[in-house]
Amino acid sequence: MSDVILAVEDLTVSFDGFKAVDGLNFYVEKDELHVVIGPNGAGKTTLLDMICGKTKPSSGSIRFKDLDLTGMIEYQITRAGVGRKFQTPSVYEDLSVEDNLEISYPKQRNVLGSLFFRRDRDLREKLQSVSDAVYLRESLPVKAGFLSHGQKQWLEIGMLLMQDPELLLLDEPVAGMSQRERELTAELLGRISRGRSTVVIEHDMGFVRSIAHKVTVLHQGKKLAEGSMEQVQNDPRVIDVYLGH
Numbered sequence: 001m002s003d004v005i006l007a008v009e010d011l012t013v014s015f016d017g018f019k020a021v022d023g024l025n026f027y028v029e030k031d032e033l034h035v036v037i038g039p040n041g042a043g044k045t046t047l048l049d050m051i052c053g054k055t056k057p058s059s060g061s062i063r064f065k066d067l068d069l070t071g072m073i074e075y076q077i078t079r080a081g082v083g084r085k086f087q088t089p090s091v092y093e094d095l096s097v098e099d100n101l102e103i104s105y106p107k108q109r110n111v112l113g114s115l116f117f118r119r120d121r122d123l124r125e126k127l128q129s130v131s132d133a134v135y136l137r138e139s140l141p142v143k144a145g146f147l148s149h150g151q152k153q154w155l156e157i158g159m160l161l162m163q164d165p166e167l168l169l170l171d172e173p174v175a176g177m178s179q180r181e182r183e184l185t186a187e188l189l190g191r192i193s194r195g196r197s198t199v200v201i202e203h204d205m206g207f208v209r210s211i212a213h214k215v216t217v218l219h220q221g222k223k224l225a226e227g228s229m230e231q232v233q234n235d236p237r238v239i240d241v242y243l244g245h
């Protein structure tokens with residue numbers, strides 16, 4: 001039996017005749033931390049845009065569990081359990097860390113969720129566990145605008161965790177971070193990826209090596225190579241178009 005949770009098949013999108021993603025097959029399994037690498041313009045962000053419903057594919061299919069995501073709109077995809085972090089952090093700078101996390105908490109998780117006291121207790125527990133997970137417990141009262149760039153990235157991951165997504169999509173989560181913050185983020189991802197599936201786009205090879213279960217290399221919208229970090233970094237085609245530069 002296969003443990004595939006996300007199946008992208010023969011996916012293509014053209015922008016004015018230019019194929020940003022071109023006949024791509026891409027699979028993510030349960031409990032997998034799958035990293036997508038490749039040169040600028042390879043189609044990595046566009047792939048995530050199609051999975052989360054921001055961009056409509058020209059053709060092909062995207063299945064998440066038993067759902068066809070190509071027929072759904074963004075909020076339905078989020079509600080179905082897909083959380084997406086964009087390339088630049090987008091937190092509410094004027095709100096506290098706590099408020100940023102709270103507004104990301106789903107309004108009604110179940111029938112009992114409508115009972116206010118119950119939601120309140122669940123919310124407080126969730127705020128504690130999530131803020132712990134992303135190193136922001138001490139910063140809960142702090143205005144997000146005062147956080148460092150790295151902390152804003154963590155806050156945004158925290159905002160996604162408030163929704164407990166089964167599939168987490170992260171676009172360049174360590175961009176602009178210090179080396180120390182990168183190490184902490186690698187540790188963080190190792191923890192939060194347990195019990196769900198995670199797709200990370202990243203350029204920092206040291207970071208990729210420290211987190212990836214599996215690596216897919218994109219080039220000009222197509223899959224160039226796939227396998228363990230070991231396999232792809234020794235692949236002459238990958239060295240030629242990407243790692244060699």
Ligand SMILES: Nc1ncnc2c1ncn2[C@@H]1O[C@H](COP(=O)(O)OP(=O)(O)OP(=O)(O)O)[C@@H](O)[C@H]1O
Pocket residue numbers: 015020038039040041042043044045046047
């Ligand atoms: N909405 C759009 N309209 C036209 N062209 C687009 C659109 N979105 C992306 N592209 C083009 O598609 C190609 C792939 O872009 P994409 O952002 O997916 O690359 P990427 O692999 O994420 O690159 P980077 O590593 O620089 O983030 C680029 O040539 C880009 O200019």
Ligand SMILES: [Mg+2]
Pocket residue numbers: 044045046087171
């Ligand atoms: Mg990108």
